[in-house]
Amino acid sequence: MKTTARRPAWAFLLVVTVALVVFGTVRDTGPRTQQDRIDTITKRVACPTCDGESVYVSRAAAAQAIRAEVARQVSDGLNSDDEIVAYIADRFGGQVLLVPRGSGLDALVWVLPVVVAVALVGALAMSFRRGSTSASNAAVSTANRRKPVAVTLAVVIVVGVGGGVLVARQSGQRLPLQTATGGIEDSTASLLAQARLAGPSDVKSAIDLYARVLETDPDNVEALTYRAWLIMLSARQFDEALRQQAYASTIAALGRAIELEPAYPDAMCFLGIVVYRDGGDAAAAKEFLDRCLERDPPAEVRGMVESLAAEVAAEVGG
């Protein structure tokens, strides 16, 4: 009777405790200044060249560079605190994280204390229960006594591990690309890298990837240039009408790329190659190829241009 009367009080206490924990975890602490954010972030990152110092306190050159990067990203306002910390961990490795991650082996730091705490509470509850019921249960069989132990054990495991995982997810450092709001779409740099890789063997995929970049960044010079170049290369195997169509769009796209970034060598080089190979205009091609070489193209493009330049020069000279 006495135990039954106490149950609502225990339940009330449990509800209040859980509510306070939830409130403390998710409450909005209000707007922070940029300096607050910089301080908070740099306190979460270890100086990579010192022992046991955070970037916040360290005066080492590497720590100062990280602090400057944090300040720059905070000032840009594009990334959350977690994303900025993840950016640094992505470069220097997980060992610079002063707050352990909420996944992988690091998550044990968060999960184990919760499991142990729940196990202790479970054990305590069981011993209370045994103490209060030992007299009345003197005649209960061993099999019947094992049943509550198994149930308690299962509850402890489920609640402990579940609670631990929740704590790890909430408190642990998020990994790069793990955000509070879900996944991050492929960045422009990643799409360009994928397109570059696909380029030689899977031209269609590469063209699609460059097109995706241009959907979000219509003035991306690399995507404009290489999409146009790959379209022209593909069109060479089709009929004259399609080649002419591709030629016109390629010239327009390369012209746009050069307009956006006159110093970009690749666009100028491809323009020279296309004007000669597909337009048959050696004089114009020579001018573009000369300008291309003045712009110091990368080795791959330079190789293509140099092998063509002599042929074009001979034709113009002749």
Add this chain to the structure above:
Amino acid sequence: MKTARVAALATGIVFAALVVVFVVSDGDTDVGARSPLLGQPAPAVATSTIDGARFELTRRKGSWVVLNFFNSTCVPCIAEHPSLVRFVADERSRTDAAEFYTVVNDDVDGAVRDFFAANGGDWPKLRDDDGAIAVGFGVAKVPETWIIDPNGFVRLRIMGAVGDGVLEAQMARLREGTAP
């Protein structure tokens, strides 16, 4: 008695597992250092040389690019310099020559110019005044040398001074596609 047997058996298993790990492990003998960036697109680098020319790493796609983080007062940087000079001279004889750049780390233009005037090396020297490039690559101490492939992916990181012939050997492995 039974407990003692179990404990002895468990100890034996753990010991045997450790022996297996030590035997199977090939150690960390490779010159390449670990980095989360290996195999990933290189971080964006947009800066200028100490001579004022504009530099953007993404615009060098199509070439192998070697970035060497450097400080004129760092002893290992001074020690590796002759090897770098020889490497660049060898590379320049190739049609697919790697482009070599020094990234100046926590140093002043005058000191860098004096160093290169005295020790050779006519390749471009990139400014990193606020350390953004070093942080982008996760460089905490110089010297460090990074190799980026023509598709713009990070392929190798070497921490510390580069010995004679090391860069040549690593570039050959990378070009053949045998490097990890």
